[in-house]
Amino acid sequence: xxxxxxxxxxYLPQKVLTNADLEKMVETxxxxxxxxxxxxxxxxxxxxxxxxxxxIRAGRLALKRANFPPEKIDAVITATITGDYHFPSTACxxxxxxxxxxxxxxxxxxxxxxxxxxxxxxxxxxLSGQCRNVLLIAxxxxxxxxxxxxxxTCVLLGDGAGAVLLSADEKDAVLGSYLASNGSYTDLLFMxxxxxxxxxxxETVEKRLHFMKMEGQALFKVAVQSMVEAARxxxxxxxxxxxxxxxxxxxxxxxxxxQAVVKNLSLPMEKxxxxxxxxxxxxxxxxxxxxxxxxxxxxxxxxDLALLFTFGAGLTWAAMVIRL
Ligand code: UT7
Numbered sequence: 001x002x003x004x005x006x007x008x009x010x011y012l013p014q015k016v017l018t019n020a021d022l023e024k025m026v027e028t029x030x031x032x033x034x035x036x037x038x039x040x041x042x043x044x045x046x047x048x049x050x051x052x053x054x055x056i057r058a059g060r061l062a063l064k065r066a067n068f069p070p071e072k073i074d075a076v077i078t079a080t081i082t083g084d085y086h087f088p089s090t091a092c093x094x095x096x097x098x099x100x101x102x103x104x105x106x107x108x109x110x111x112x113x114x115x116x117x118x119x120x121x122x123x124x125x126x127l128s129g130q131c132r133n134v135l136l137i138a139x140x141x142x143x144x145x146x147x148x149x150x151x152x153t154c155v156l157l158g159d160g161a162g163a164v165l166l167s168a169d170e171k172d173a174v175l176g177s178y179l180a181s182n183g184s185y186t187d188l189l190f191m192x193x194x195x196x197x198x199x200x201x202x203e204t205v206e207k208r209l210h211f212m213k214m215e216g217q218a219l220f221k222v223a224v225q226s227m228v229e230a231a232r233x234x235x236x237x238x239x240x241x242x243x244x245x246x247x248x249x250x251x252x253x254x255x256x257x258x259q260a261v262v263k264n265l266s267l268p269m270e271k272x273x274x275x276x277x278x279x280x281x282x283x284x285x286x287x288x289x290x291x292x293x294x295x296x297x298x299x300x301x302x303x304d305l306a307l308l309f310t311f312g313a314g315l316t317w318a319a320m321v322i323r324l
Contacts, residue, residue, distance in 0.1 A: 002172025003123045005324065006068065006133075006165040008292035009061030011054050012279065013159050015044045017143075026151040033155045038255025042158025042280035044143045050084040052093035054161035055139035058288075059098050062135070062163040070098045073165075074131035076105040077122060079114025079138040079284040081313070082145055083107055086195075094137060103135070111189070112251050112312025113179070114138055114284030115162070116320050120177055122166045137163045138288035142281070145191055147211035156253070157212075158280035162288025175305070176238025177320040178230045185222065188215045189313040223257050223311045228264040230319035231309045238321035240305060242267050245321070247300045251310035252276035252286040261309070273299060283312065300324050 018041045019030035033039055045054060055078060063070060076095045083090035091105035110117040115138040122134040139161035148154045166173075193209035194200055204210060227250070235242060242265050250258045255276055262272055273294045275286075282289060287308050294300045302324055309319035 001127055002169050003126045003174060004167050004169035004171060005173045005322070006167050007062045007066035008162070008164050008295050009058045009065060010160065010162040010289040010292035011057035011061065012043045012289070013045045013049060013054065015046060016041050017044050019155070022155055025148055026154060028151045028155060036256070037156060038276045039155060039280045040277045043160055045141045045159040049141070051080050051082050051139045051141045052084050052090045052097060054141065054159065055090065055094045055137040055163070056097035058139065058161035058163040059094060059135055059137050062165045063098070066165050068165055070100040071102050073100040073103040073133050073135045075125055075134045076100055076103045077108055077118050077134060077136045078105070079108045079110065079118040079136070080140055081109055081111050081114070081283060082141045090139065100135065110284070110312070110316045111314055112253065112281070112283045112286065113310045113314070113316035113318045115288040116177070116308060116310050116318035117179060117316070119174065119320060120179055123174055126166065126168050132168045134166045135163065136166060137161060138284035140283040140285045142283055145210070145212045147208055150211070152216055153212055153214050156281045158282050160279055160282040160285045160289050162285050162292050164288065164291065173322045173324070175240060175321040175323060176234045176236070177318070178233035178237060179318045180226070180230060181314050181316045183314065185315045188219050188315070220254070220257060222315065223253065224260045224264070226315070226317035227261045227309045227311050227319070230317050231261065231265055231307060234309070234319035234321050235307065240321050244305055245271065245307045246304035247271055247273055247294055247306045249273045249287055249290040249294055249306055249308045251312070252279065252290065253281045253311065295324065
C-alpha cells in the first residue's frame with residue numbers, strides 16, 4: 001500500500017507588488033532586494049481574499065485536473081499560519097467551499113514546513129486505512145502579517161496557494177522523508193501578539209506586534225544547516241543518491257540560502273526549481289506551488305525523482321524524496 005500524487009493545482013492572487021513599489025514604501029532598492037534575496041516581485045491577496053479563497057481555487061484546480069468528485073475526498077488538510085480565523089479551521093471553510101461534504105477537515109501549523117508535514121500526515125492517514133483520498137492544501141496570506149514599514153521582512157513575503165490530491169495506491173510516491181523541529185528558537189521568527197500569550201489590545205497594535213518579527217541573519221545560518229541535514233536524511237532513507245534526483249524543489253525563502261544548501265549537497269543549480277523571483281516566500285505554499293508549476297511546466301515528468309526541502313518558524317524543517 002502506498003500514496004499516489006493524483007494531481008496538483010495552485011492559485012496566485014492577481015495583484016503584483018514589485019521591488020519598485022517597495023522602493024516607494026521603505027528605504028530599499030531593487031538592486032539590494034534582487035542580489036540579497038532573489039525576489040523581484042510577489043503576489044498580494046485582494047482585500048476580500050482570505051487564505052481559504054486562495055486554497056479553494058488551488059484545490060478546485062487539482063480536482064478538475066483529475067476529474068475527481070469532491071464528495072470522494074475523505075480528508076481536507078490545510079497547511080497555513082495565516083488562516084481566515086483563529087477558529088474555526090481554514091480547512092473547514094475550504095471543505096465547504098469545495099463541496100467536500102464527506103471529508104473531515106483540519107489545519108496544520110508548521111509554518112514554511114507545513115506542506116511537507118502535511119504530505120507525511122496525509123500518507124499516514126492513507127497507509128493506516130483511515131482515508132483513501134486526501135486533499136492537501138497549503139495556503140498563505142503572508143501580506144496580512146507583514147509589516148510594510150519593516151524592510152527586513154516586507155521585501156521577502158508573498159501570498160499564494162498550492163494543492164495536491166493524494167490517493168491510496170499500490171505504488172508509493174514517497175520514497176523517504178524526514179521531519180524535525182526545535183522549539184528553542186521560537187523568537188527568531190514569530191508573531192508576538194494576537195494569540196493567548198498577548199491578546200490583541202491597543203498597546204499590541206501600537207507596538208506593531210501583530211506582524212511577523214524575524215532575526216534574518218541568525219535564521220540564515222540555521223536554515224542552511226537544517227535543510228542540508230534534512231535533505232541528506234531523506235535521501236538516505238529513500239536510498240537514493242543526489243545524482244538520481246531530476247529536480248530539487250526547495251522552500252523559496254532566499255536565493256542565497258537555496259544556493260548554499262544545493263552547493264553543500266553537490267547538486268547543480270540547473271536541477272533546482274525556482275519561483276522566488278516571481279512570488280517571494282509564501283511560507284507553506286512555496287513548495288506546494290513549486291511542485292504544481294514544476295509538474296505543469298514539464299520540469300518533472302512521471303517516473304522522475306524530486307527532492308523537496310523546507311525550513312521555517314518553530315523552528316521546523318523537513319525534506320522528502322518523491323517519485324512522480
Ligand atoms: O521562511 C524561512 C525563514 N526565513 C528565512 O530563512 C530568512 C533568512 N534570512 C534572510 O533571508 C536574510 O538574512 C535577509 C534577506 C532577511 C537579510 O539579508 P542579509 O544579507 O542577512 O542582510 P543583513 O540582515 O545582514 O543586513 C545587511 C544590511 C544591513 O545594513 P547595515 O547594518 O549593514 O548598514 C541592513 O540594515 O542590509 C540592510 N538591509 C536592507 N537594505 C536595503 C536589510 N534589509 C534591507 C532592505 N533593503 N530591504
